[in-house]
Amino acid sequence: MPNDWEEQLDGLKQGSVRSMARLITWVENRRTGWMDAMKTIYRNNGQTRVIGITGSPGAGKSTLTGKLTSTLVEKGYSVGVIAVDPSSPFTGGALLGDRLRMKTISTMEGVFVRSMATRGALGGLSLAARDAVKIMDAFGKDIVIIETVGVGQDEVEVVKTADLVIVVCVPGQGDGIQAIKAGIMEIADFFVVNKADREGADQVVMDIQTMLSLSSQDNDIKVPVLKTVSTTGQGIPELVETMSDFLTNTEKTPKKTENRIREELLVLLEKETARALRKNWVDKGLLDKAVENIISGERDPYSIVQEVIKTSLIN
Amino acid sequence: MENKEQKKAPLRVLLGKPGLDGHDKGAKIIASLLRDAGIEVIYTGLRQSIEQIIAAAIQEDVDIIALSILSGVHLELSRKLLYELNSVTKADLIPVIIGGVIPKQDIKSLKQIGVAEVFPVGSSFDDIIKIFKSYEQKKV
Ligand SMILES: Nc1nc2c(ncn2[C@@H]2O[C@H](COP(=O)(O)OP(=O)(O)OP(=O)(O)O)[C@@H](O)[C@H]2O)c(=O)[nH]1
Numbered sequence: 264m265p266n267d268w269e270e271q272l273d274g275l276k277q278g279s280v281r282s283m284a285r286l287i288t289w290v291e292n293r294r295t296g297w298m299d300a301m302k303t304i305y306r307n308n309g310q311t312r313v314i315g316i317t318g319s320p321g322a323g324k325s326t327l328t329g330k331l332t333s334t335l336v337e338k339g340y341s342v343g344v345i346a347v348d349p350s351s352p353f354t355g356g357a358l359l360g361d362r363l364r365m366k367t368i369s370t371m372e373g374v375f376v377r378s379m380a381t382r383g384a385l386g387g388l389s390l391a392a393r394d395a396v397k398i399m400d401a402f403g404k405d406i407v408i409i410e411t412v413g414v415g416q417d418e419v420e421v422v423k424t425a426d427l428v429i430v431v432c433v434p435g436q437g438d439g440i441q442a443i444k445a446g447i448m449e450i451a452d453f454f455v456v457n458k459a460d461r462e463g464a465d466q467v468v469m470d471i472q473t474m475l476s477l478s479s480q481d482n483d484i485k486v487p488v489l490k491t492v493s494t495t496g497q498g499i500p501e502l503v504e505t506m507s508d509f510l511t512n513t514e515k516t517p518k519k520t521e522n523r524i525r526e527e528l529l530v531l532l533e534k535e536t537a538r539a540l541r542k543n544w545v546d547k548g549l550l551d552k553a554v555e556n557i558i559s560g561e562r563d564p565y566s567i568v569q570e571v572i573k574t575s576l577i578n
Numbered sequence: 579m580e581n582k583e584q585k586k587a588p589l590r591v592l593l594g595k596p597g598l599d600g601h602d603k604g605a606k607i608i609a610s611l612l613r614d615a616g617i618e619v620i621y622t623g624l625r626q627s628i629e630q631i632i633a634a635a636i637q638e639d640v641d642i643i644a645l646s647i648l649s650g651v652h653l654e655l656s657r658k659l660l661y662e663l664n665s666v667t668k669a670d671l672i673p674v675i676i677g678g679v680i681p682k683q684d685i686k687s688l689k690q691i692g693v694a695e696v697f698p699v700g701s702s703f704d705d706i707i708k709i710f711k712s713y714e715q716k717k718v
Protein backbone atom coordinates (compact mmCIF):
# COMPACT_ATOMS: atom_id res chain seq x y z
CA MET A 264 0.00 0.00 0.00
CA PRO A 265 1.48 3.39 -0.95
CA ASN A 266 2.42 5.84 1.78
CA ASP A 267 -0.36 8.29 1.14
CA TRP A 268 -2.93 5.62 1.97
CA GLU A 269 -1.10 4.81 5.20
CA GLU A 270 -1.09 8.47 6.09
CA GLN A 271 -4.85 8.79 5.65
CA LEU A 272 -5.54 5.53 7.49
CA ASP A 273 -3.44 6.82 10.39
CA GLY A 274 -5.39 10.05 10.24
CA LEU A 275 -8.66 8.13 10.37
CA LYS A 276 -7.48 6.27 13.43
CA GLN A 277 -6.57 9.56 15.09
CA GLY A 278 -9.98 11.00 14.37
CA SER A 279 -9.13 13.30 11.47
CA VAL A 280 -12.29 14.29 9.62
CA ARG A 281 -10.24 15.28 6.62
CA SER A 282 -8.74 11.80 6.40
CA MET A 283 -12.16 10.22 6.59
CA ALA A 284 -13.36 12.47 3.78
CA ARG A 285 -10.29 11.79 1.66
CA LEU A 286 -10.55 8.04 2.14
CA ILE A 287 -14.17 8.11 0.99
CA THR A 288 -13.09 9.95 -2.15
CA TRP A 289 -10.23 7.64 -2.97
CA VAL A 290 -12.20 4.48 -2.34
CA GLU A 291 -15.13 5.79 -4.36
CA ASN A 292 -12.75 6.60 -7.21
CA ARG A 293 -11.22 3.12 -6.95
CA ARG A 294 -7.80 4.70 -6.70
CA THR A 295 -5.02 2.12 -6.82
CA GLY A 296 -4.64 0.52 -3.41
CA TRP A 297 -8.29 0.92 -2.40
CA MET A 298 -8.86 -2.75 -1.69
CA ASP A 299 -5.91 -2.96 0.67
CA ALA A 300 -7.14 0.13 2.44
CA MET A 301 -10.63 -1.35 2.77
CA LYS A 302 -9.14 -4.48 4.32
CA THR A 303 -7.67 -2.39 7.11
CA ILE A 304 -10.89 -0.43 7.47
CA TYR A 305 -12.98 -3.59 7.58
CA ARG A 306 -10.86 -4.93 10.43
CA ASN A 307 -11.63 -1.79 12.38
CA ASN A 308 -15.37 -1.99 11.90
CA GLY A 309 -17.54 -2.01 14.95
CA GLN A 310 -21.12 -1.48 15.73
CA THR A 311 -22.39 1.25 13.45
CA ARG A 312 -26.11 0.95 12.80
CA VAL A 313 -27.29 1.98 9.36
CA ILE A 314 -30.59 3.69 8.67
CA GLY A 315 -31.84 3.95 5.09
CA ILE A 316 -34.27 6.71 4.20
CA THR A 317 -35.99 6.62 0.85
CA GLY A 318 -39.11 7.97 -0.79
CA SER A 319 -40.32 10.04 -3.69
CA PRO A 320 -38.47 13.19 -4.83
CA GLY A 321 -39.18 16.20 -2.66
CA ALA A 322 -40.89 14.16 0.07
CA GLY A 323 -38.74 15.87 2.68
CA LYS A 324 -36.09 13.18 3.13
CA SER A 325 -33.22 15.62 3.63
CA THR A 326 -35.17 17.81 6.02
CA LEU A 327 -36.13 14.70 7.95
CA THR A 328 -32.54 13.45 7.94
CA GLY A 329 -31.39 16.79 9.30
CA LYS A 330 -33.92 16.74 12.11
CA LEU A 331 -33.24 13.11 12.95
CA THR A 332 -29.52 13.79 13.05
CA SER A 333 -29.78 16.71 15.43
CA THR A 334 -32.07 14.75 17.72
CA LEU A 335 -29.67 11.79 17.73
CA VAL A 336 -26.73 14.10 18.44
CA GLU A 337 -28.59 15.58 21.38
CA LYS A 338 -28.96 12.06 22.69
CA GLY A 339 -25.20 11.64 22.54
CA TYR A 340 -24.71 9.72 19.30
CA SER A 341 -22.23 10.60 16.60
CA VAL A 342 -23.88 10.50 13.20
CA GLY A 343 -22.73 10.15 9.61
CA VAL A 344 -25.00 11.01 6.69
CA ILE A 345 -24.67 9.83 3.10
CA ALA A 346 -26.96 11.72 0.76
CA VAL A 347 -27.29 10.21 -2.69
CA ASP A 348 -28.44 12.05 -5.80
CA PRO A 349 -28.39 10.88 -9.41
CA SER A 350 -25.55 11.61 -11.83
CA SER A 351 -26.48 12.82 -15.27
CA PRO A 352 -26.23 9.80 -17.55
CA PHE A 353 -25.03 12.01 -20.39
CA THR A 354 -22.32 14.15 -18.84
CA GLY A 355 -21.47 12.27 -15.66
CA GLY A 356 -21.97 15.50 -13.74
CA ALA A 357 -24.37 15.82 -10.83
CA LEU A 358 -26.18 18.43 -8.83
CA LEU A 359 -26.05 17.34 -5.21
CA GLY A 360 -28.47 19.52 -3.28
CA ASP A 361 -29.32 17.64 -0.12
CA ARG A 362 -27.01 19.74 2.07
CA LEU A 363 -29.32 22.65 1.37
CA ARG A 364 -31.74 21.19 3.92
CA MET A 365 -29.08 20.10 6.37
CA LYS A 366 -27.35 23.40 6.96
CA THR A 367 -27.44 23.49 10.71
CA ILE A 368 -26.22 19.96 11.31
CA SER A 369 -23.09 20.22 9.16
CA THR A 370 -21.18 22.13 11.82
CA MET A 371 -22.49 20.10 14.75
CA GLU A 372 -19.98 18.21 16.82
CA GLY A 373 -19.93 14.57 15.79
CA VAL A 374 -21.79 15.06 12.51
CA PHE A 375 -20.36 14.26 9.09
CA VAL A 376 -22.41 14.75 5.93
CA ARG A 377 -21.31 13.40 2.59
CA SER A 378 -23.07 13.86 -0.76
CA MET A 379 -22.64 11.07 -3.25
CA ALA A 380 -23.56 10.85 -6.91
CA THR A 381 -24.84 7.60 -8.38
CA ARG A 382 -22.15 7.59 -11.10
CA GLY A 383 -23.89 5.25 -13.48
CA ALA A 384 -23.01 1.58 -13.34
CA LEU A 385 -25.61 -0.58 -11.72
CA GLY A 386 -24.48 -2.08 -8.44
CA GLY A 387 -21.71 0.48 -8.17
CA LEU A 388 -23.65 2.82 -5.97
CA SER A 389 -24.48 0.31 -3.31
CA LEU A 390 -20.83 -0.67 -3.12
CA ALA A 391 -19.61 2.90 -2.92
CA ALA A 392 -22.17 3.81 -0.28
CA ARG A 393 -21.39 0.68 1.72
CA ASP A 394 -17.66 1.46 1.57
CA ALA A 395 -18.38 4.95 2.85
CA VAL A 396 -20.42 3.45 5.69
CA LYS A 397 -17.47 1.24 6.61
CA ILE A 398 -15.07 4.17 6.61
CA MET A 399 -17.44 6.12 8.87
CA ASP A 400 -17.76 3.04 11.05
CA ALA A 401 -13.98 2.73 11.41
CA PHE A 402 -13.92 6.42 12.34
CA GLY A 403 -16.33 5.59 15.14
CA LYS A 404 -19.73 6.82 14.00
CA ASP A 405 -22.55 5.26 16.02
CA ILE A 406 -25.18 5.74 13.35
CA VAL A 407 -25.06 6.31 9.61
CA ILE A 408 -28.11 7.57 7.73
CA ILE A 409 -28.26 6.98 3.97
CA GLU A 410 -30.72 9.10 1.99
CA THR A 411 -31.68 8.05 -1.53
CA VAL A 412 -34.52 8.87 -3.88
CA GLY A 413 -36.63 5.77 -4.21
CA VAL A 414 -36.62 5.58 -7.97
CA GLY A 415 -33.78 3.56 -9.40
CA GLN A 416 -33.13 -0.07 -8.71
CA ASP A 417 -29.64 0.79 -7.62
CA GLU A 418 -30.92 3.20 -5.01
CA VAL A 419 -33.23 0.55 -3.63
CA GLU A 420 -30.26 -1.81 -3.39
CA VAL A 421 -28.45 0.72 -1.24
CA VAL A 422 -31.09 1.11 1.42
CA LYS A 423 -31.96 -2.56 1.35
CA THR A 424 -28.80 -3.39 3.22
CA ALA A 425 -29.60 -0.95 6.04
CA ASP A 426 -30.47 -2.16 9.54
CA LEU A 427 -33.60 -0.06 9.40
CA VAL A 428 -35.36 1.14 6.27
CA ILE A 429 -37.69 4.13 6.45
CA VAL A 430 -39.93 4.91 3.50
CA VAL A 431 -41.17 8.50 3.38
CA CYS A 432 -44.58 9.26 1.87
CA VAL A 433 -46.42 12.56 1.60
CA PRO A 434 -50.03 13.62 1.19
CA GLY A 435 -51.20 15.31 -1.96
CA GLN A 436 -49.46 13.23 -4.59
CA GLY A 437 -52.65 12.13 -6.22
CA ASP A 438 -53.22 8.63 -5.01
CA GLY A 439 -50.83 8.91 -2.06
CA ILE A 440 -49.08 5.60 -1.97
CA GLN A 441 -49.30 4.90 -5.67
CA ALA A 442 -46.42 7.33 -5.95
CA ILE A 443 -44.18 4.85 -4.20
CA LYS A 444 -42.78 2.31 -6.56
CA ALA A 445 -43.32 -1.36 -6.15
CA GLY A 446 -40.27 -2.91 -4.63
CA ILE A 447 -39.90 -0.14 -2.11
CA MET A 448 -42.99 -0.88 -0.08
CA GLU A 449 -41.67 -4.35 0.57
CA ILE A 450 -38.40 -3.24 2.12
CA ALA A 451 -39.90 -0.74 4.56
CA ASP A 452 -39.45 -1.38 8.27
CA PHE A 453 -41.26 1.91 8.94
CA PHE A 454 -43.39 4.31 7.01
CA VAL A 455 -43.20 7.99 7.72
CA VAL A 456 -45.95 10.22 6.40
CA ASN A 457 -44.11 13.53 6.21
CA LYS A 458 -45.66 16.95 5.58
CA ALA A 459 -48.38 15.96 8.01
CA ASP A 460 -49.20 19.67 8.25
CA ARG A 461 -50.83 19.23 4.88
CA GLU A 462 -54.30 18.03 4.21
CA GLY A 463 -54.76 14.32 3.59
CA ALA A 464 -52.02 12.98 5.87
CA ASP A 465 -54.42 10.79 7.82
CA GLN A 466 -55.77 9.37 4.60
CA VAL A 467 -52.26 8.40 3.52
CA VAL A 468 -51.69 6.72 6.90
CA MET A 469 -54.89 4.73 6.42
CA ASP A 470 -53.98 3.79 2.86
CA ILE A 471 -50.62 2.49 4.01
CA GLN A 472 -52.19 0.53 6.84
CA THR A 473 -54.70 -1.00 4.49
CA MET A 474 -51.99 -1.95 2.08
CA LEU A 475 -49.94 -3.47 4.89
CA SER A 476 -52.83 -5.53 6.18
CA LEU A 477 -53.52 -6.84 2.69
CA SER A 478 -49.98 -7.82 1.91
CA SER A 479 -48.87 -8.98 5.31
CA GLN A 480 -48.02 -12.63 5.57
CA ASP A 481 -46.35 -12.44 8.91
CA ASN A 482 -48.73 -11.14 11.51
CA ASP A 483 -46.07 -10.91 14.18
CA ILE A 484 -44.33 -8.06 12.43
CA LYS A 485 -46.10 -4.79 12.84
CA VAL A 486 -44.79 -2.09 10.53
CA PRO A 487 -45.07 1.29 12.25
CA VAL A 488 -46.62 4.18 10.34
CA LEU A 489 -45.73 7.57 11.81
CA LYS A 490 -46.58 11.15 10.97
CA THR A 491 -43.98 13.93 10.91
CA VAL A 492 -43.60 17.57 10.01
CA SER A 493 -39.89 17.70 9.30
CA THR A 494 -39.78 21.44 8.91
CA THR A 495 -40.92 21.99 12.49
CA GLY A 496 -39.71 18.76 14.06
CA GLN A 497 -43.18 17.60 14.99
CA GLY A 498 -43.26 13.82 15.38
CA ILE A 499 -39.49 13.46 15.34
CA PRO A 500 -39.09 12.48 19.01
CA GLU A 501 -41.67 9.70 18.55
CA LEU A 502 -39.89 8.56 15.41
CA VAL A 503 -36.53 8.45 17.17
CA GLU A 504 -38.03 6.46 19.99
CA THR A 505 -39.61 3.94 17.62
CA MET A 506 -36.32 3.67 15.75
CA SER A 507 -34.42 3.10 18.92
CA ASP A 508 -36.81 0.31 19.98
CA PHE A 509 -36.54 -1.31 16.59
CA LEU A 510 -32.76 -1.22 16.56
CA THR A 511 -32.52 -2.64 20.06
CA ASN A 512 -34.91 -5.46 19.23
CA THR A 513 -33.19 -6.38 16.00
CA GLU A 514 -29.72 -6.20 17.48
CA LYS A 515 -29.31 -9.93 17.44
CA THR A 516 -30.73 -11.14 14.17
CA PRO A 517 -27.87 -12.99 12.54
CA LYS A 518 -30.14 -13.62 9.57
CA LYS A 519 -30.05 -10.02 8.44
CA THR A 520 -26.29 -9.78 8.87
CA GLU A 521 -25.84 -12.99 6.95
CA ASN A 522 -28.01 -11.76 4.10
CA ARG A 523 -26.20 -8.47 3.96
CA ILE A 524 -22.77 -10.08 3.86
CA ARG A 525 -23.89 -12.51 1.19
CA GLU A 526 -25.35 -9.71 -0.91
CA GLU A 527 -22.28 -7.50 -0.52
CA LEU A 528 -19.91 -10.29 -1.30
CA LEU A 529 -21.75 -11.21 -4.48
CA VAL A 530 -21.91 -7.65 -5.76
CA LEU A 531 -18.25 -7.07 -4.96
CA LEU A 532 -17.25 -10.30 -6.64
CA GLU A 533 -19.27 -9.51 -9.77
CA LYS A 534 -17.97 -5.98 -10.03
CA GLU A 535 -14.36 -6.76 -9.41
CA THR A 536 -14.05 -9.84 -11.58
CA ALA A 537 -15.78 -8.00 -14.39
CA ARG A 538 -13.45 -5.08 -13.93
CA ALA A 539 -10.31 -7.16 -13.82
CA LEU A 540 -11.35 -9.17 -16.87
CA ARG A 541 -12.32 -6.09 -18.76
CA LYS A 542 -9.10 -4.27 -17.98
CA ASN A 543 -7.02 -7.26 -18.95
CA TRP A 544 -8.95 -7.59 -22.17
CA VAL A 545 -8.82 -3.98 -23.19
CA ASP A 546 -5.17 -3.56 -22.21
CA LYS A 547 -4.08 -6.55 -24.26
CA GLY A 548 -6.06 -5.42 -27.27
CA LEU A 549 -8.19 -8.56 -27.06
CA LEU A 550 -11.42 -6.61 -27.22
CA ASP A 551 -10.52 -5.04 -30.55
CA LYS A 552 -9.42 -8.38 -31.87
CA ALA A 553 -12.62 -10.09 -30.75
CA VAL A 554 -14.72 -7.42 -32.43
CA GLU A 555 -12.76 -7.91 -35.63
CA ASN A 556 -13.24 -11.65 -35.48
CA ILE A 557 -16.95 -11.30 -34.98
CA ILE A 558 -17.35 -8.87 -37.85
CA SER A 559 -15.34 -11.08 -40.19
CA GLY A 560 -17.55 -14.00 -39.24
CA GLU A 561 -14.73 -16.09 -37.79
CA ARG A 562 -16.11 -16.09 -34.28
CA ASP A 563 -19.32 -15.39 -32.39
CA PRO A 564 -19.68 -13.47 -29.09
CA TYR A 565 -20.79 -16.53 -27.16
CA SER A 566 -17.84 -18.76 -27.90
CA ILE A 567 -15.49 -15.88 -27.13
CA VAL A 568 -17.02 -15.21 -23.73
CA GLN A 569 -17.14 -18.92 -22.98
CA GLU A 570 -13.46 -19.13 -23.77
CA VAL A 571 -12.59 -16.16 -21.59
CA ILE A 572 -14.46 -17.64 -18.66
CA LYS A 573 -12.75 -20.96 -19.14
CA THR A 574 -9.26 -19.58 -19.42
CA SER A 575 -9.45 -16.90 -16.74
CA LEU A 576 -11.90 -18.14 -14.15
CA ILE A 577 -11.92 -21.89 -14.15
CA ASN A 578 -8.67 -23.66 -13.58
CA MET B 579 -9.94 5.71 -25.60
CA GLU B 580 -13.42 5.53 -24.20
CA ASN B 581 -12.31 3.46 -21.25
CA LYS B 582 -9.56 5.79 -20.14
CA GLU B 583 -12.02 8.63 -19.99
CA GLN B 584 -14.55 6.70 -17.98
CA LYS B 585 -11.96 5.96 -15.38
CA LYS B 586 -11.26 9.59 -14.63
CA ALA B 587 -13.12 10.60 -11.48
CA PRO B 588 -15.32 13.67 -11.75
CA LEU B 589 -14.24 16.94 -10.20
CA ARG B 590 -16.12 17.85 -7.01
CA VAL B 591 -17.02 21.47 -6.47
CA LEU B 592 -18.69 23.10 -3.49
CA LEU B 593 -20.93 25.93 -4.64
CA GLY B 594 -22.41 28.24 -2.07
CA LYS B 595 -23.40 31.75 -1.20
CA PRO B 596 -21.97 33.26 1.93
CA GLY B 597 -23.44 36.29 3.64
CA LEU B 598 -26.90 37.70 3.66
CA ASP B 599 -27.58 38.85 0.15
CA GLY B 600 -30.85 37.87 -1.40
CA HIS B 601 -31.10 35.50 -4.31
CA ASP B 602 -29.24 32.58 -5.78
CA LYS B 603 -30.38 32.69 -9.38
CA GLY B 604 -26.87 33.20 -10.68
CA ALA B 605 -25.45 30.49 -8.46
CA LYS B 606 -28.09 28.04 -9.68
CA ILE B 607 -27.26 28.77 -13.30
CA ILE B 608 -23.59 28.16 -12.62
CA ALA B 609 -24.49 24.97 -10.76
CA SER B 610 -26.30 23.47 -13.76
CA LEU B 611 -23.60 24.70 -16.09
CA LEU B 612 -20.94 22.89 -14.09
CA ARG B 613 -23.06 19.75 -13.85
CA ASP B 614 -23.48 19.77 -17.61
CA ALA B 615 -19.71 20.00 -17.90
CA GLY B 616 -19.41 16.69 -16.03
CA ILE B 617 -18.69 18.11 -12.59
CA GLU B 618 -20.23 16.94 -9.32
CA VAL B 619 -21.60 20.11 -7.76
CA ILE B 620 -22.41 20.16 -4.07
CA TYR B 621 -24.87 22.98 -3.79
CA THR B 622 -25.22 24.44 -0.32
CA GLY B 623 -27.51 27.36 -1.03
CA LEU B 624 -27.91 30.77 0.50
CA ARG B 625 -26.70 32.32 3.73
CA GLN B 626 -23.76 30.12 4.47
CA SER B 627 -21.48 31.10 7.31
CA ILE B 628 -17.76 30.75 6.77
CA GLU B 629 -17.77 27.98 9.32
CA GLN B 630 -20.45 26.09 7.37
CA ILE B 631 -18.60 26.52 4.09
CA ILE B 632 -15.37 25.16 5.53
CA ALA B 633 -17.09 22.25 7.26
CA ALA B 634 -18.91 21.31 4.05
CA ALA B 635 -15.77 21.60 1.93
CA ILE B 636 -13.83 19.30 4.25
CA GLN B 637 -16.61 16.72 4.64
CA GLU B 638 -17.27 16.63 0.91
CA ASP B 639 -13.54 16.59 0.12
CA VAL B 640 -14.07 19.01 -2.76
CA ASP B 641 -11.44 20.02 -5.28
CA ILE B 642 -12.69 23.60 -5.47
CA ILE B 643 -14.74 25.95 -3.31
CA ALA B 644 -16.79 28.27 -5.53
CA LEU B 645 -18.62 31.20 -3.96
CA SER B 646 -21.04 33.66 -5.39
CA ILE B 647 -20.93 37.04 -3.68
CA LEU B 648 -23.24 39.86 -4.66
CA SER B 649 -23.22 41.95 -1.54
CA GLY B 650 -20.01 43.87 -2.11
CA VAL B 651 -18.23 42.37 0.88
CA HIS B 652 -16.04 40.08 -1.23
CA LEU B 653 -12.74 41.44 0.08
CA GLU B 654 -13.56 41.08 3.76
CA LEU B 655 -15.22 37.75 3.24
CA SER B 656 -12.42 36.28 1.17
CA ARG B 657 -9.80 37.44 3.63
CA LYS B 658 -11.61 35.83 6.53
CA LEU B 659 -12.50 32.66 4.65
CA LEU B 660 -9.00 32.06 3.30
CA TYR B 661 -7.42 32.72 6.64
CA GLU B 662 -9.66 30.24 8.41
CA LEU B 663 -9.71 27.73 5.58
CA ASN B 664 -5.95 27.65 5.21
CA SER B 665 -5.43 27.21 8.89
CA VAL B 666 -7.64 24.11 8.73
CA THR B 667 -6.34 22.63 5.48
CA LYS B 668 -2.66 23.40 6.18
CA ALA B 669 -0.42 22.24 3.35
CA ASP B 670 -3.26 20.55 1.49
CA LEU B 671 -5.04 23.70 0.34
CA ILE B 672 -8.41 23.86 -1.40
CA PRO B 673 -8.53 26.48 -4.17
CA VAL B 674 -11.24 29.15 -3.86
CA ILE B 675 -13.00 30.66 -6.87
CA ILE B 676 -15.19 33.71 -6.48
CA GLY B 677 -17.82 35.12 -8.77
CA GLY B 678 -20.40 37.86 -8.54
CA VAL B 679 -20.57 41.61 -8.41
CA ILE B 680 -16.87 42.39 -8.26
CA PRO B 681 -15.34 45.61 -9.53
CA LYS B 682 -12.38 45.14 -11.87
CA GLN B 683 -10.02 46.96 -9.52
CA ASP B 684 -10.66 44.44 -6.73
CA ILE B 685 -9.54 41.42 -8.72
CA LYS B 686 -5.87 42.00 -7.99
CA SER B 687 -6.48 42.38 -4.26
CA LEU B 688 -8.54 39.20 -4.22
CA LYS B 689 -5.74 37.29 -5.89
CA GLN B 690 -3.27 38.71 -3.40
CA ILE B 691 -5.43 37.43 -0.59
CA GLY B 692 -5.15 34.00 -2.18
CA VAL B 693 -8.32 33.64 -4.25
CA ALA B 694 -7.43 31.37 -7.17
CA GLU B 695 -9.82 32.76 -9.78
CA VAL B 696 -12.27 35.62 -10.01
CA PHE B 697 -15.30 35.81 -12.30
CA PRO B 698 -17.01 39.19 -12.27
CA VAL B 699 -20.59 39.40 -13.52
CA GLY B 700 -20.49 39.22 -17.30
CA SER B 701 -17.74 36.59 -17.54
CA SER B 702 -18.41 34.21 -20.39
CA PHE B 703 -19.78 30.80 -19.51
CA ASP B 704 -17.18 29.20 -21.75
CA ASP B 705 -14.37 30.84 -19.82
CA ILE B 706 -15.85 29.79 -16.52
CA ILE B 707 -16.18 26.16 -17.58
CA LYS B 708 -12.71 26.13 -19.10
CA ILE B 709 -11.13 27.35 -15.87
CA PHE B 710 -13.03 24.87 -13.70
CA LYS B 711 -12.18 22.01 -16.03
CA SER B 712 -8.50 22.96 -15.94
CA TYR B 713 -8.49 21.79 -12.33
CA GLU B 714 -9.20 18.26 -13.50
CA GLN B 715 -5.60 17.96 -14.61
CA LYS B 716 -4.36 18.94 -11.18
CA LYS B 717 -6.41 16.26 -9.49
CA VAL B 718 -4.47 13.33 -8.03
N1 LIG C 1 -45.03 21.72 4.55
C1 LIG C 1 -43.98 20.94 4.75
N2 LIG C 1 -42.92 21.06 3.93
C2 LIG C 1 -41.87 20.24 4.12
C3 LIG C 1 -41.83 19.29 5.17
N3 LIG C 1 -40.67 18.63 5.09
C4 LIG C 1 -39.98 19.15 4.06
N4 LIG C 1 -40.69 20.13 3.46
C5 LIG C 1 -40.31 20.94 2.30
O1 LIG C 1 -40.29 20.12 1.16
C6 LIG C 1 -39.28 20.55 0.25
C7 LIG C 1 -38.38 19.39 -0.11
O2 LIG C 1 -37.68 18.98 1.06
P1 LIG C 1 -36.36 18.10 0.99
O3 LIG C 1 -35.99 17.78 2.39
O4 LIG C 1 -35.36 18.74 0.14
O5 LIG C 1 -36.94 16.81 0.27
P2 LIG C 1 -36.15 15.56 -0.31
O6 LIG C 1 -37.06 14.41 -0.25
O7 LIG C 1 -34.84 15.43 0.36
O8 LIG C 1 -35.91 16.00 -1.81
P3 LIG C 1 -34.97 15.33 -2.91
O9 LIG C 1 -33.69 14.94 -2.23
O10 LIG C 1 -34.79 16.41 -3.91
O11 LIG C 1 -35.72 14.15 -3.44
C8 LIG C 1 -38.55 21.69 0.94
O12 LIG C 1 -39.04 22.89 0.47
C9 LIG C 1 -38.89 21.49 2.40
O13 LIG C 1 -38.83 22.68 3.15
C10 LIG C 1 -42.98 19.19 6.02
O14 LIG C 1 -43.05 18.37 6.94
N5 LIG C 1 -44.01 20.04 5.76
Ligand SMILES: [Mg+2]
Pocket residue numbers: 324325326360361410
Ligand atom coordinates in the same frame (compact mmCIF):
# COMPACT_ATOMS: atom_id res chain seq x y z
MG1 LIG D 1 -32.91 15.31 -0.46
